[in-house]
Amino acid sequence: MGGYVRATPMAVQADEGVPPSTSLPDIGAASFGAGDVTVETVHLPDDRVQITNTAAYPWRVHCSLHVTAADNSEWIGTGWFIGPHTLITAGHVVCIKHSGVPGRDGWVRSIRVMPGRNGATLPYGSVTSTNFWSVKGWFESGDQNYDYGAIIIPTELGSNTGWFGFGNWSDAELLSTVGNISGYPGDKPAGTQWYAARGISSVNALKVHYDIDTAGGQSGSAVYRVLNGNRYGFAVHAYGGATTNSGTRITRQVYDNFVAWKA
Structure with a gap:
């Protein structure tokens, strides 16, 4: 179940200069919106604190993801650098399963990676990738025990941000x-x-x-x-x-x- 699989990389599209200004839906809802899986939960009281110095390490390792699915629908997710050109994320971020929407399932079309994003501010710019990896357990059957994957970017932006x-x-x-x-x-x-x-x-x-x-x-x-x-x-x-x-x-x-x- 753990053997890995790769999306066929496409030509990398040019990055937009400005990040999305409005909230997009969670990529988890693409695979689980009609199912019985709860994707992320705040258990009150809400202990989350906002990070504002996102240009500093370690916060710049965390990346805001703008995902364009195969049907051109748009979603958000999160990823983190483990090397100069490699980010880790959930399998359902790079490959949508069981959406029930014609043309949506499978490898996403592209992911715009924005390290250390703080609203409209992109301290390290952004880069768009179409090169993704996951494992057979997720890609073939959507098994939640194997829900992980990777984004390979066409630059070494991670050398500027550092990684975990x-x-x-x-x-x-x-x-x-x-x-x-x-x-x-x-x-x-x-x-x-x-x-x-x-x-x-x-x-x-x-x-x-x-x-x-x-x-x-x-x-x-x-x-x-x-x-x-x-x-x-x-x-x-x-x-x-x-x-x-x-x-x-x-x-x-x-x-x-x-x-x-x-x-």
Whole structure:
């Protein structure tokens, strides 16, 4: 289920000079809008805080994503750099499944990547990609246990922003750590970045559950820890729930795929 698959890259379109000024719908709703999956949840009280110094590290590693689907519908998501030209995000950000809308399912048409976006301000500009990766478990069947993917950009913009590491840790290690999530929720002003942190509630072989507040638009965010002053992703945020939200765990297989995509 973890063998990876690649979209056929198309010609890269020119970037628009100005980011979208109004909120677009959450990319999760493209795959799950008619289903029974809750995509991102704020569990009151809302602990999220706005990040305004988005041009600084580590906030500039988090990217606002403007997604154009195969049917030209437009959506938002979040991604994070793991290398000069590689971002990690949710599988449902790069490949839509089970939408029920003719012409919408499958690889998205393009994704505009805006590192450290703060509303209308793009401190590192933007770049548009049509080069995406995911794994068979998501691409072939939309299995929520394999909901992760990558965006490969045609520049090395990540060399300007920096990136996060990533790792595969034991259950006990994850349960004793604090999870951090920063991204671009659609329930806040368009293109603003919001952050929250809490402990990990539970883990299983393929997913991590946490009571960290998120909202639609944060699909694909890094769930990361701070270790010796450095930041390491250990899950990819993807889903909400009544009491906890959850992300795809970075297992050894996921880790190996990240290494391959980074290269």
